[in-house]
Amino acid sequence: MRMMCITAHPDDEAGGFxxxxxxxxxxxxxxxxxxxxxxxxxxxRGGAKDDSELAAMRRKEFAASCEILRVTRSIxxxxxxxxxxxxxxxxVVCDLTLHIREFRPQVILTFGPEGGLTGxxxxxxxxxxxxxxxxxxxxxxxxxxxxxxxxTAHCPQxxxxxxxxxxxxxxxxxxxxxxxxxxxxxxxxxxxIAAFKAHxxxxxxxxxFEGTMRGRRKQEMFHLAASTFSHTSEIxxxxxxxxxxxxxxxxxxxxxx
Numbered sequence: 001m002r003m004m005c006i007t008a009h010p011d012d013e014a015g016g017f018x019x020x021x022x023x024x025x026x027x028x029x030x031x032x033x034x035x036x037x038x039x040x041x042x043x044x045r046g047g048a049k050d051d052s053e054l055a056a057m058r059r060k061e062f063a064a065s066c067e068i069l070r071v072t073r074s075i076x077x078x079x080x081x082x083x084x085x086x087x088x089x090x091x092v093v094c095d096l097t098l099h100i101r102e103f104r105p106q107v108i109l110t111f112g113p114e115g116g117l118t119g120x121x122x123x124x125x126x127x128x129x130x131x132x133x134x135x136x137x138x139x140x141x142x143x144x145x146x147x148x149x150x151x152t153a154h155c156p157q158x159x160x161x162x163x164x165x166x167x168x169x170x171x172x173x174x175x176x177x178x179x180x181x182x183x184x185x186x187x188x189x190x191x192x193i194a195a196f197k198a199h200x201x202x203x204x205x206x207x208x209f210e211g212t213m214r215g216r217r218k219q220e221m222f223h224l225a226a227s228t229f230s231h232t233s234e235i236x237x238x239x240x241x242x243x244x245x246x247x248x249x250x251x252x253x254x255x256x257x
Contacts (some may be wrong), residue, residue: 001240002030004156006096006130008122009039009081010062011199015209016116016162018069018192019185019238020220025070026188029240032103033066033141034096036126041081042238046201054080057201065198068191073103084125089132094143096133100147104125104154106243108134112161112223114174127161134226140205157229157243168212177223181236189218 003024005017011225013021025031030170038055048054057078066074077095079087110130115123138155144179148152163176185192196209222239224231229242 014195022188037081100137179221
């Protein structure tokens with residue numbers, strides 16, 4: 001089985017999805033994280049002299065974090081941090097669609113369109129790009145020039161948005177989607193914390209992140225945004241529930257959650 005996580009910045013993979021990524025890696029799931037930017041516009045600079053040096057630093061930190069989370073494939077793209085809303089939507093979705101067709105995940109994780117707990121614009125755009133790529137990867141009339149050799153259309157079976165049952169008090173108001181899946185990460189909570197701390201350039205954020213996480217239940221919550229099959233209203237405890245190893249028929253309709 002294969003799971004793909006699409007994020008905006010290095011450290012998102014740990015902060016938003018780290019426990020789940022490590023849990024499924026331990027179950028033998030192949031995991032892939034695609035980070036759209038190298039995070040070169042971060043407020044916390046880690047001593048970097050310029051954006052290029054910070055980007056290089058954060059790529060290394062991302063790799064270290066993904067190693068802790070036992071991610072099978074980790075990729076950092078070169079879109080500009082803080083400016084995803086200015087990018088050509090069709091081009092970004094093209095990039096993600098190709099990665100989906102190559103990796104062929106059953107499950108895709110990303111942020112919700114509200115931008116996650118921080119409401120970050122880049123997180124919102126990552127959600128938009130990932131959602132379109134989820135729907136378009138299985139359609140042979142989307143980016144048909146990609147379809148040659150071993151690259152064929154691929155329909156992922158489930159799309160989840162990260163969500164939560166709390167908000168950050170000093171941020172602009174956000175409206176999160178209701179949780180339809182709750183993943184217990186008790187055994188992998190410390191790995192999540194360690195992966196976040198692999199981002200040494202962001203050490204100023206460590207105390208708040210760790211304090212927030214340790215003050216809450218050891219779980220990660222998700223909202224099922226789309227599925228290639230019908231599902232019940234019961235809270236899921238396995239993101240692969242109902243999925244199959246066999247390839248769905250390309251162009252199969254997705255059911256909005």
